[in-house]
Amino acid sequence: MTDDQTFRPEARAPKGFGDRRASDLAAERAIIDAVSKVYERYGFEALSTSAFEYADALGKFLPDSERPNAGVFALQDDDEQWMALRYDLTAPLARFAAENWQTLPKPFRRYAFGTVWRNEKVGPGRFREFTQCDADTVGSARPEADAEIIAMAAEGLAAAGLNPGQAVLKINSRKLLDGLMAAQGVGSDVQKLIVLRALDKFDRLGWEGVRLLLGEGRLDESGDFTKGAGLKGAAIDAIKAFMDTASAERPRGDMLNALANLSLGALGEEGLSDLAAIDAALKSMGVSEGAAKLDPSVVRGLEYYTGAVFEAELLLSTTDEKGQQVRFGSIGGGGRYDGLVARFTGEAVPATGFSFGVSRLASALRAAGREQAALRGPVVIIAFDNEAMPDYFAVAAELRAAGIPAEVYLGTSGMRPQMKYADRRLSPCAVIIGEDERAAGTVTLKDLDLGRALAEGVKDSETWRAERPGQQTLPRTQLVAAVRAILDAGK
């Protein structure tokens, strides 16, 4: 089976499904731990649900037999039921809450983190498999529930390592936009959707692009035409007045006052009073104006949002390998969805929540040049000769028992490659026990950190070798203490 006919698969990960090395994992884990702690401090309990859900539980985007994989990764179970990998953590929560509603303490407050999957085009900071970290309150319609979610999100951003000014939470209410559209006679759902999509593109296209999308439509640089909402001039003018107000920078209270001058109808009034209550709660929780702003131009694509919506935007500037600016967009979002649980129970259950894009945040922090602490390798015990292998493993066990990561080199190479290996693993030190040491009952310890520090100044190989910097031979009984001294010096 070794002839030319043998099939050899290409070794490659599927597009959008990147492997994560130790440093990536450490970065993501640090974010998850930090954010989870914040959620727990606010009284949210942990919940884990499974990766698969029955497709109908995932909402209106359930796959049909013609396009079973549009947006999600789906498959049919033995009983022909469609199952799909979850695309977020909110839909599974709604299913869980509906399934266990009778027995849950209400309002039900839970947080969750886990992998989600989306079958869509990949981009920078945009994967088909990624990690989210969510917190939601199910069963409270109070604006304070929204405010608390916002406060946690702001604290979470800080806990994840973003300093003030590096990220901001933008808050809006769907009711404002709905009220505005109703007042301007935007009636049909299709038209509303087009208007919302257009407004969502404001930061990218500017008003000129948005205006075209509200009217007849827009031809983009690639020659593709996007059909517009077909609104009349007066309606477009009213929307522009709203956007002008919305995109001006000002404190939350001032923004509310400015919006009160626009005619947003009864629904808009309701939205404004929600936002006022949220603002008041944020103030009493000590959430600063810089950390959370009112931005009535925030839309969020999700159709299921019914009230307040939130979006976390990264303000750090990020560049790719070629030094070009990269837009990461939002690194988290959420809002109030009062209809999601009712899909299952028929009973209206108000809910609100926020989701951190952990993978995107980690990848953005990396792109922003945020250095991660280099991961230390283990102490490497040089495998010098075969007879002594039991000795080497005894040394490894001794170090491990003392809580020091250690390993015996398991390859068959000579000493030089072993030292290279230890260097590449960022090992703090190597343990050398050859014939001389064995005869004398000693060990030789080579401080690799010290060598790394000195190596830059050394130009001549002979003296470098002769000096053997950082190397010491000592009685074997002193091994653990000496290794620990090297580790402590490296801290």
Place this chain on the structure above:
RNA sequence: GCCGCCUUAGCUCAGUUGGUUAGAGCGCUAGAUUGUGGAUCUAGAGGUCCUCGGUUCGAGCCCGAGAGGUGGUACCA
């Protein structure tokens, strides 16, 4: 999905008007150094020039189709 650009060694890329055996840097392996990381020097391994078809005496180079990648756009629960 639509539009543009790209595809040559593990990585980044060069490759003349179409002309014999396709190159460089980095990386990798080995040696100089029988028991020692860096630098240097020496040697070595590594290629269906994305695929298929066409034009030509002759294609990495020209033409066509396809695949993959990438950027924009659309969609994004």
